Amino acid sequence: MALPRSEEKRIALLASAADIMAAQGLGASTASIARGAGVAEGTLFRYFATKDVLYNALYTHLKLDLAAALRQHMAVHDSLDGQVRALWDAYIDWGVSNLSFFKTLNQLVVSDKVTDETRCTVASQLSDIKCVAQACSDNNGLSALPGGFADAVFMALAETTIQFVVRDPANGQAYKSAGFRVFWSGSVR
Amino acid sequence: MALPRSEEKRIALLASAADIMAAQGLGASTASIARGAGVAEGTLFRYFATKDVLYNALYTHLKLDLAAALRQHMAVHDSLDGQVRALWDAYIDWGVSNLSFFKTLNQLVVSDKVTDETRCTVASQLSDIKCVAQACSDNNGLSALPGGFADAVFMALAETTIQFVVRDPANGQAYKSAGFRVFWSGSVR
DNA sequence: AATTAATGAGTGAGTACTCACAACAGGATT
DNA sequence: AATCCTGTTGTGAGTACTCACTCATTAATT
Structure with a gap:
């Protein structure tokens, strides 16, 4: 083994992909992504x-980056209100200060280029955050509705x-x- | 003039474009759109x-179709609550029963393929509906915020x-x- | 017959992806 | 130290393919 494949370049490629896809959509050419990464x-x-492999790697990378940002600000609050508000603020702040990440992630989430397997693998690494969201959901008025309606409303409002x-x-x-x-x-009852 | 260019084919092309773009994204090929229209x-x-001309014509077509549906159900209510609720129901119903129109319109709204000129022209034809939305906005707690935040929240929740x-x-x-x-x-104060 | 609409193979630009080769970092041999 | 040797990474012109768009030809109507 002579040269280790550099993690640095991998990150540069992912960052370039996020930047360019945020501006041009998921159809951005591989040529422009490579150029952007130098x-x-x-x-x-x-x-x-x-x-397709790049799409899936990018989805994973962005989700884990978001999750790391959320964890840092998930202080324990006494009130449920405070807990959810902290989550809300952390989410908004991440989106604002990583706008191209945020835009590209939103496109990937609804794209069929990202496999169910990738989604599952990532979700399993986010169980701790899902837990807080669940606690919130269980105690609010939308929890009566099936299938994560409360989550979706949270996301939609955050995006706006x-x-x-x-x-x-x-x-x-x-x-x-x-x-x-x-x-x-x-949503509170 | 021997053959009149048929309005029928124009509509068929727009409908096919909406259907196929809803499924495949705005990148759907012109070949598949033409095939879909026969x-x-x-x-x-x-x-x-x-x-690009097709994108703009499609945006206009879909927006006007939506507006026509809204107008039909905009009965005058005594309460502001009732008025806004009627608008909400009409909007949801249109989206549900014209799902491919709805999906494609949402993509066009955020796409830079649709020119500002097109957006302006369409908006000027929707002044009556904008009027009701404004009356709602003026009387709710989000009106203090600039730039149509209330509108955007309405749309985001409706989409979800x-x-x-x-x-x-x-x-x-x-x-x-x-x-x-x-x-x-x-949003009510 | 005259005129225009409709057609679909053809064109050039752009795409994702390949592959023969250049560049390089060690370890082994002088 | 200086040289080769080996295996890997990095490269970019080349390939097969798809796309939006064209245009000579055909079909349809008055």
């Missing part, structure tokens, strides 16, 4: 055998909130509070 | 000079609600009420 196009295929905070940062705090109030006062 | 590929380009109604129609009414409650009790 490597030749062939090199991309040494790290990710096909573009992030868009507005980015577009008009001066009112960032106002959007953050308002978005949370819609979710919380609308 | 015409040759060349014919598509007689009706829409470029694919439609997804769940389609996935699980048995609980359709429950999702519809719950979605509206989140919007209304969360």
Whole structure:
């Protein structure tokens, strides 16, 4: 073994992919992604055998990055309200300060390029966060509805909130509070 | 003039485009769209000079179709609550029963293929509906926030609600009420 | 017959992906 | 130290394919 394949380049490729896909959509060419990472196009295929493999690796990378950010700010609060609000704030903040990650992740989530296997593997590594979300869900008025409606509402409101905070940062705090109030006062029983 | 260019084929092409783009994304090929409409590929380009023209025509077509559906159900209610609820129901119902229209429209809304000019022209034809939305916005707690945050929250919640109604129609009414409650009790002051 | 709509094989640009080769970092041999 | 040797990474022109779009031809109507 002479040269170790550099983790650095792998990360650069993933970051470039997230940046360019955020701007151009998932159809962004492998040539432009490689150029953005400062490597030749062939090199991309040494790290990710096909573009589909890249999609799945990127999904995993972004989800785990988000999860790490959430964990850092998941202090234990006495009230459920406080706990959920901390989760909300951490989520919004991650989206705002990693906008291209956020945009690309949202595209990947609804794309059929990401396999069920990848989704499962990632979900299993996020059990601790899912746990908090579940506690929230169990104690609010949307829990009567099947299949993660509360989760989806949380995500939809967060996405909208992030868009507005980015577009008009001066009112960032106002959007953050308002978005949370819609979710919380609308869903609490 | 020997043959009139048929409005029928134009509609068929737009409908096919909406169907196929809902399934495959905006990148769906012109060949498949023409095939879906039962015409040759060349014919598509007689009706829409470029694919970008098609995108813009489709955006206009779908928005006006939605607007027509909303107008039909915009009975005058005494209470503001009733008025907004009627708008909400009409919107959800249109999305559920025209799912491919709804999906494609959502993609077009965030796409840069649709020009600002198209958006403006369409918006000017929707002034009556915008008026009701404005009356709602003026009387709720989100109106203090700039730039249509209330509108965006409405749309985001409606999108989520439609997804769940389609996935699980048995609980359709429950999702519809719950979605509206989140919007209304969360945003009313 | 005159005119225009409709057609679909053809065109060039762009795509994901390949592969023969260059560049390189050690360890072994002088 | 200086040289080869070996196995791996990095490269980018090349390949097969798909795409939006064209245009000479055919079909349809008055």
